[in-house]
Amino acid sequence: MRALARAITMVERRDAEVRELQQALRDRVQTPYVVGFTGAPGTGKSTLVDALVARLRARERSVAVIATDPNSPFSGGAILGDRIRMQRHALDPKVFIRSMGARGHLGGLSLAAREAIRLLGAFGFDPVILETVGVGQSELEVAAVADTTVVVLTPNLGDGVQMIKAGILEIADIFVVNKADLEGHQRVASELRSMLSLAPKSQDKAWKQPIIATSATRQEGIEELWAAIESHRKHREAGGRAQAHAEQRLKDETAEVVAELARQRAREALADGGALAERLREDGTPYGVAEEILRQLG
Ligand SMILES: Nc1nc2c(ncn2[C@@H]2O[C@H](COP(=O)(O)OP(=O)(O)OP(=O)(O)O)[C@@H](O)[C@H]2O)c(=O)[nH]1
Ligand SMILES: [Mg+2]
Structure with missing residues (x-):
């Protein structure tokens, strides 16, 4: 226990x-x-x-x-x-x-x-x-x-x-x-x-x-x-419905794990003092920096 x-x-x-x-x-x-x-x-x-x-x-x-x-x-x-x-x-x-x-x-x-x-x-x-x-x-x-x-x-x-x-x-x-x-x-x-x-x-x-x-x-x-x-x-x-559900669930869970890992990496990449934090301040919108983070992840 x-x-x-x-x-x-x-x-x-x-x-x-x-x-x-x-x-x-x-x-x-x-x-x-x-x-x-x-x-x-x-x-x-x-x-x-x-x-x-x-x-x-x-x-x-x-x-x-x-x-x-x-x-x-x-x-x-x-x-x-x-x-x-x-x-x-x-x-x-x-x-x-x-x-x-x-x-x-x-x-x-x-x-x-x-x-x-x-x-x-x-x-x-x-x-x-x-x-x-x-x-x-x-x-x-x-x-x-x-x-x-x-x-x-x-x-x-x-x-x-x-x-x-x-x-x-x-x-x-x-x-x-x-x-x-x-x-x-x-x-x-x-x-x-x-x-x-x-x-x-x-x-x-x-x-x-x-x-x-x-x-x-x-x-x-x-x-x-x-x-x-x-x-x-x-x-x-x-x-076989349970089997199909179990497989779908594993896929959902995998997608969530990907999202979570990406979120952690994004937070690290955006740490204060870094280049991306600086660029984000200049841009004032998230998309450009978000794409840059995804590129770095890739
Ligand atoms: N009269 C009556 N009261 C009930 C019954 N089941 C639960 N209660 C009462 O309803 C109240 C809430 O019961 P809980 O089991 O804590 O309800 P819950 O849905 O788990 O509540 P939360 O976790 O706070 O959402 C308690 O005072 C219970 O005693 C029932 O079948 N009849
Ligand atoms: Mg309860």
Whole structure:
């Protein structure tokens, strides 16, 4: 656990040794199944994940949870602790829980999360659950990393499903309407159902997004949720879809690594006192200098 925690810290710091570590672990890596949870603040994502972890542990699965907070520059666990309602698993060696801050992170959340997932796989954790608050671009980043994306909604949606943020319907593989114990639950679920039946939103045309009702605090609907996740996994694995996704993901990740390396080199090239910093001051616009940096990179 300590080695893993340290390795993930190296990933977060973009420590150059990470590359060696990843290379050394290459043969041990069993890519874990990644389930992403996203949704507005307070919809009950952490409570749901906690219930799911308990369910997986009852079946002897080793499970890791990465909770990200796109608004927080902090990471490491303690500071985000109150966002993660999973303290009861804190002493279980088969449960690894970690929070990661995303702001100010070169390459964004997804690059660090992907590397962390690979490390978790090498240490035998499967599945890995990602929890992120659906603000900004974070839910799109989670969907890019997760094999199955669960979007969590609640009855207190104001004007009903009209309030659902644009773009979030498309990334969902599974909808959860949590807080089924509260008033208005049926209405949100049925509005969502009719909206999806009029205009199916799934990017994968062959997959019909299920809507699962849960009450995380009462531990209700958790079995159904896991069954839906399993059935999405089987769907993806059928017909080689998972393989194609994995290849696409590696391409995306490579493009991000290129962008990040280039960004680092650009910052070095633009260091104060250098010729390019001087020219940039004269130009007053970025393009000429940017092209010069790309030429030097080439
Ligand atoms: N009534 C009811 N309350 C719930 C349910 N699930 C979660 N809550 C409550 O909703 C509040 C927020 O729960 P969290 O699990 O922290 O929600 P979250 O989505 O992880 O919140 P952020 O990480 O801050 O975005 C807590 O007070 C929970 O006890 C539920 O099924 N029913
Ligand atoms: Mg939470």
